[in-house]
Amino acid sequence: MPKDVITPRARDYNQWYLDIVREADMAEVAEVVRGCIVFKPTGWALWELMQRGLDERIKETGHANVQFPLLIPKSFIMKEAEHVAGFAPEVAEVTRAGGEELAEPYVIRPTSETIIGHFYSKWIRSYRDLPLLYNQWCNVMRWELRTRPFLRTAEFIWQEGHTAHATEEDAEAETLKILYDVYADFAEKEMAVPVIRGLKTEKEKFPGALRSYCIEAMMQDGRALQAGTSHNLGQNFARAFDITYTDQSNTVQYCWTTSWGVSTRLIGALIMTHSDDEGLVLPPRLAPIQVVVVPIYKNDEERVRVLEAVGRMTAGWKGRLRFKVDDRDNFTPGFKYNEWELKGVPLRVEVGPRDVDKGSVAVARRDIPGREGKSIVPQEGLTERLLGLLDEIQAGLFQRALAFREAHTAVVSSYEELKQQIERGFAIAYWDGSSEDEKRIQEETRATIRCIPLDQPGTVGTCVYTGRETTRQVVFARAY
Amino acid sequence: MPKDVITPRARDYNQWYLDIVREADMAEVAEVVRGCIVFKPTGWALWELMQRGLDERIKETGHANVQFPLLIPKSFIMKEAEHVAGFAPEVAEVTRAGGEELAEPYVIRPTSETIIGHFYSKWIRSYRDLPLLYNQWCNVMRWELRTRPFLRTAEFIWQEGHTAHATEEDAEAETLKILYDVYADFAEKEMAVPVIRGLKTEKEKFPGALRSYCIEAMMQDGRALQAGTSHNLGQNFARAFDITYTDQSNTVQYCWTTSWGVSTRLIGALIMTHSDDEGLVLPPRLAPIQVVVVPIYKNDEERVRVLEAVGRMTAGWKGRLRFKVDDRDNFTPGFKYNEWELKGVPLRVEVGPRDVDKGSVAVARRDIPGREGKSIVPQEGLTERLLGLLDEIQAGLFQRALAFREAHTAVVSSYEELKQQIERGFAIAYWDGSSEDEKRIQEETRATIRCIPLDQPGTVGTCVYTGRETTRQVVFARAY
Numbered sequence: 038m039p040k041d042v043i044t045p046r047a048r049d050y051n052q053w054y055l056d057i058v059r060e061a062d063m064a065e066v067a068e069v070v071r072g073c074i075v076f077k078p079t080g081w082a083l084w085e086l087m088q089r090g091l092d093e094r095i096k097e098t099g100h101a102n103v104q105f106p107l108l109i110p111k112s113f114i115m116k117e118a119e120h121v122a123g124f125a126p127e128v129a130e131v132t133r134a135g136g137e138e139l140a141e142p143y144v145i146r147p148t149s150e151t152i153i154g155h156f157y158s159k160w161i162r163s164y165r166d167l168p169l170l171y172n173q174w175c176n177v178m179r180w181e182l183r184t185r186p187f188l189r190t191a192e193f194i195w196q197e198g199h200t201a202h203a204t205e206e207d208a209e210a211e212t213l214k215i216l217y218d219v220y221a222d223f224a225e226k227e228m229a230v231p232v233i234r235g236l237k238t239e240k241e242k243f244p245g246a247l248r249s250y251c252i253e254a255m256m257q258d259g260r261a262l263q264a265g266t267s268h269n270l271g272q273n274f275a276r277a278f279d280i281t282y283t284d285q286s287n288t289v290q291y292c293w294t295t296s297w298g299v300s301t302r303l304i305g306a307l308i309m310t311h312s313d314d315e316g317l318v319l320p321p322r323l324a325p326i327q328v329v330v331v332p333i334y335k336n337d338e339e340r341v342r343v344l345e346a347v348g349r350m351t352a353g354w355k356g357r358l359r360f361k362v363d364d365r366d367n368f369t370p371g372f373k374y375n376e377w378e379l380k381g382v383p384l385r386v387e388v389g390p391r392d393v394d395k396g397s398v399a400v401a402r403r404d405i406p407g408r409e410g411k412s413i414v415p416q417e418g419l420t421e422r423l424l425g426l427l428d429e430i431q432a433g434l435f436q437r438a439l440a441f442r443e444a445h446t447a448v449v450s451s452y453e454e455l456k457q458q459i460e461r462g463f464a465i466a467y468w469d470g471s472s473e474d475e476k477r478i479q480e481e482t483r484a485t486i487r488c489i490p491l492d493q494p495g496t497v498g499t500c501v502y503t504g505r506e507t508t509r510q511v512v513f514a515r516a517y
Numbered sequence: 518m519p520k521d522v523i524t525p526r527a528r529d530y531n532q533w534y535l536d537i538v539r540e541a542d543m544a545e546v547a548e549v550v551r552g553c554i555v556f557k558p559t560g561w562a563l564w565e566l567m568q569r570g571l572d573e574r575i576k577e578t579g580h581a582n583v584q585f586p587l588l589i590p591k592s593f594i595m596k597e598a599e600h601v602a603g604f605a606p607e608v609a610e611v612t613r614a615g616g617e618e619l620a621e622p623y624v625i626r627p628t629s630e631t632i633i634g635h636f637y638s639k640w641i642r643s644y645r646d647l648p649l650l651y652n653q654w655c656n657v658m659r660w661e662l663r664t665r666p667f668l669r670t671a672e673f674i675w676q677e678g679h680t681a682h683a684t685e686e687d688a689e690a691e692t693l694k695i696l697y698d699v700y701a702d703f704a705e706k707e708m709a710v711p712v713i714r715g716l717k718t719e720k721e722k723f724p725g726a727l728r729s730y731c732i733e734a735m736m737q738d739g740r741a742l743q744a745g746t747s748h749n750l751g752q753n754f755a756r757a758f759d760i761t762y763t764d765q766s767n768t769v770q771y772c773w774t775t776s777w778g779v780s781t782r783l784i785g786a787l788i789m790t791h792s793d794d795e796g797l798v799l800p801p802r803l804a805p806i807q808v809v810v811v812p813i814y815k816n817d818e819e820r821v822r823v824l825e826a827v828g829r830m831t832a833g834w835k836g837r838l839r840f841k842v843d844d845r846d847n848f849t850p851g852f853k854y855n856e857w858e859l860k861g862v863p864l865r866v867e868v869g870p871r872d873v874d875k876g877s878v879a880v881a882r883r884d885i886p887g888r889e890g891k892s893i894v895p896q897e898g899l900t901e902r903l904l905g906l907l908d909e910i911q912a913g914l915f916q917r918a919l920a921f922r923e924a925h926t927a928v929v930s931s932y933e934e935l936k937q938q939i940e941r942g943f944a945i946a947y948w949d950g951s952s953e954d955e956k957r958i959q960e961e962t963r964a965t966i967r968c969i970p971l972d973q974p975g976t977v978g979t980c981v982y983t984g985r986e987t988t989r990q991v992v993f994a995r996a997y
Contacts, residue, residue: 065636067586069593070623075636076584078651085582102565104556106547107587107625107656107672108609113549129588129614131625135660136606143550145587145611145625156545156555165847171558176587176656180615192587367645 043379045314050258055186057308061317061380064186072184072191076301079317079380080187082325084194084301088174090227090323091196091299094219100170100198105152107175108143113151117277120150123244127180129191145178150245150270150296153199154278161292163283164203168211172198187305188262188517195300201280201292205271208293209248212269215297216250220265228303229320229435230254230310231442232264233512235488240472243296247271253487253512255442256309259462261487261514264306267297305517310438315406317381320434321427328360328423329377333370333389346393350386350416358423378403383430384423392416404430404437448510452478455501455513459484463514467498469507478502478513487512523859525794530738535666537788541797541860544666552664552671556781559797559860560667562805564674564781568654570707570803571676571779574699580650580678585632587656588623593631597757600630603724607660609671625658630725630750630776633679634758641772643763644683648691652678667785668742668997675780681760681772685751688773689728692749695777696730700745708783709800709915710734710790711922712744713992715968720952723776727751733967733992735922736789739942741967741994744786747777785997790918795886797861800914801907808840808903809857813850813869826873830866830896838903858883863910864903872896884910884917928990932958935981935993939964943994947978949987958982958993967992 042060044052058064063080067073076084092102108131115121128144146152153171161169174196184190198215202208216234224232232252242249246268254264274280275291284290311318321327332347334340347362354360363373370387377385387399398419402410414422445462449455458464459482468486470478479485489511500507522540524532538544543560547553556564572582588611595601608624626632633651641649654676664670678695682688696714704712712732722729726748734744754760755771764770791798801807812827814820827842834840843853850867857865867879878899882890894902925942929935938944939962948966950958959965969991980987 067632067636069590069632069635070586070588073586073588075586078581078583081582081584101558102561103558104561104674106550106553106555107658108550108553110549126616129611129623131609132612133622134609135662142613143609152547152549155549156547178587182615194584 043314043316046257053314054305054309057312057317058186063304063308063317066186070191072181074186074190079325080304083307083319083323084304086323086325087227087303087307088196091219091223092174094223095172095196095198098214098218100172100200102173103171104173104175105146105149105156107146109146109149109152111142111144113155114144114147116151117245117274119273120245120277124148124179129178129180146175147177147179148296148298149173149175149177149197150199150274150294151278154274154280154294157199157201157292157294158278158280161201161280161282164285167201167203167282167292168207169201170198170211171200172196185305187308188302190301193300193302195298197296197298200295201275202294203282203284203290203292205293208269208271208295212248212250212267212295212297215267215295216252216265220252220267220297220299224252224254224264224303225435227320227322228307228310229322229431229438230264230306231435231439233488233490234492235490235512237266237488238472238475238486238511240475241485243268245270245273247273250491251488253514254306254310255438255445255462255514256306256517257441258309259445259460259514261463261512261516262302262306262309263487263516264303265297265299268295270294270296311404311434312381313406316379318403318434319381319383321383321431324359324381324383326359326361326377326380326382327427328354328358328384328386329373329382330360330362330386330388331370331373331377332362332364333387339390342393343388343390346416347388350388350398350419353420357420358427374401378406384426386419386423400426402426402430404433449501449513450499452501455484456482459513459515463487463512465510465512466501467507468502468509468511469500469505470502474502482515484513484515487514487516523794523796526737533794534785534789537792537797538666543784543788543797546666550671552661554666554670559805560784563787563799563803564784566803566805567707567783567787568676571699571703572654574703575652575676575678578694578698580652580680582653583651584653584655585626585629585636587626589626589629589632591622591624593635594624594627596631597725597754599753600725600757604628604659609658609660626655627657627659628776628778629653629655629657629677630679630754630774631758634754634760634774637679637681637772637774638758638760641681641760641762644765647681647683647762647772648687649681650678650691651680652676665785665997667788668782670781673780673782675778677776677778680775681755682774683762683764683770683772685749685773688749688751688775692728692730692747692775692777695747695775696732696745700732700747700777700779704732704734704744704783704786705915707800707802708787708790709802709911709918710744710786711915711919713968713970714972715970715992717746717968718952718955718966718991720955721965723748725750725753727753730971731968733994734786734790735918735925735942735994736786736997737921738789739925739940739994741943741992741996742782742786742789743967743996744783745777745779748775750774750776791914792861793886796859798883798914799861799863801863801911804839804861804863806839806841806857806860806862807907808834808838808864808866809853809862810840810842810866810868811850811853811857812842812844813867819870822873823868823870826896827868830868830878830899833900837900838907854881858886864906866899866903880906882906882910884913929981929993930979932981935964936962939993939995943967943992945990945992946981947987948982948989948991949980949985950982954982962995964993964995967994967996
């Protein structure tokens, strides 16, 4: 497997990404189904671990999983005005089934606020039924024109949480709890991807929401990637779907609802944050294989001796480490090193006959390529050593990504500076403009306001576009 | 919550089933989406545990999970002759997307042999690529006319395994390994549902298969439920989709493929095997809540004392038991008992002030209703006691279901006896008839040959229909 199967980032960032997706066996573009992909074993195994980490947090914060139908009556999509405008143009429609034309078409869910709203209006009667805290893991479909594996596909897999509350405060608290305790926590602790927690502008918010919050990450080309969104839907969907409850003084009130989701696009964020020109780099907490052991031998006698040592060494690993012993006979050690580097395995343990004699092994770190990342360590205490190294790699990847983001972020004080900075990364600017101003900037620069960070300095400055005084800072960037 | 919300089995078996599905918060019929259901929290939590048990077995037998697209070009469905006849009449079609009519419609996958066959033909080149052992968890859609929650729905969730092999023997071994080591093992050990491992007749096999194997379970009304199928597809799909490999002597050969699946219908099987007139009964290994603790108190002083004792008692349970402390203040203990009985929780622990004083608790078993299933046990050693009871209940449910099946199964030696026996349960009969004979019997009795058990007595007998001598026994029953 020659290394030059991966185009270097510096030469063609987009091609580098596609090469990794293909060569690491993550996904394949399904040309026969427009805009869709096949998730291959490495990609799906990674997604299963990501799902698990998210699902644990979703359950720990009090939510139950449920499953609503794939199909939604087309008329449902039309009930909430902004929602129609946002989603109607990109739905796929089922017009025929069981050999007959349907009286009313169904759409394949692009998101499920509408059908879930329909059921919530049946299920919720009294304040005692609130809050209602449900989530589902499912596939959704949006007929996107330009697609790219994981980042934007017609069908994608995600979780969508949908909750109903008695008061605006409860809904707002839920929206922020998800943003901080589920999404940002998962992104930073498990994916090792630093994120900015922020509020979307009116122009960028979810169709039908009162307020949309998001986490935004920086990719290695300086562009932003929206990694998750959490929406306070106000009473908009409650009014459209008649979701009401009787309060303690026996008055009928509209509920306050929220929705929030992250998707397989996170796989794209993970790849583009950590990987390098040798291939995929995976954070240990999400790596389907954390340690690969490559036995080295020249003949049967050595083979027996080495594999026996490997067996002893790995005997206590089950349940503590996700590992694989690559004892395939028809490939050379060098070929195997390349393959597991390409697939992003955090640690490689090499064991040859001389290592067996000396009671040592060679350990190579994926995050530090070449000789620098390689060391000889004793077999005694190896398990603890590997666990320690995995923690070190996890923390190191986060720090490296954070340092990269900081190095590619700058505060700008003029529109000219803004235009220059977005070529490099994030531009932080005071902002007091309108949605129309945002649109003009997007047309001129292809950059958008990614978010209004929730962490604000509280100082006064001059809006980069209108020249007015304001305390509000925003993040401008080009985005995926 | 009055007990009479559940219609007794003896009065109306079908209504009993629907009542349990509704009252245990398992699912709701989604009237606005024809033939579909909403999986509610209890139903979905149960499915997550079933998925886990199956997924572990699928991975342990060497399969990797992947994910193929939801949509399949309609022309793909038409490529394998029997497959067209079986599935074309019941597909849902996407004819419009992104606001435009599609040149070629897509169908929502009713099963994925065709699209997976397309990719396998691209991926498989050499004997070194074989066997290819993939599985996916996904939703599928079949426009069924008559639906019933879990048992038959337009959309359902399942896993479908698809493998490719170099030889017929390898494909046959795979098909049987799945039947025995994955499906039958899971059904009996986790679901506590005894199953007959068998081969389908030509009339009943999967459209496009060479041979279909199945596991068949008996429900409490004596009817059969097909709980899982494993198909040796021979070279039929390999020929239709050109799935070939180059063998060791450099000759191009067609692959031998298999497919196999179990679905959310298993939830229906579980309900109908174990539940009673009080509600759902869950086997402990799959119960989302294995133990519910109900504190009993009359005033604040008692409340503090009892909850403090409950806290001490349950301190070591996390990770060992799936449990819930039902400390809701607005419901009486009696109401709570009923609710958790209805929802099938295997063990209930009641703790009142006198129990605290005596260092004991009351434990009630869901599988033995009333006083008989209730005992006073010391708090000391309670955890071990509960774990032991859960094992006992698990084994007991299996034995009870097995005894029920045996009591409702009889060998019949004439067509008259067969007609009588299928009113009671399974009829075992010698069989040497044709597919036409089978059809006539089905028209006359509504019973079908559920399977030819793989475990055969090897004795000679007279075919119940043709009078010819044969060694082959089959199982006749009415089926879900």
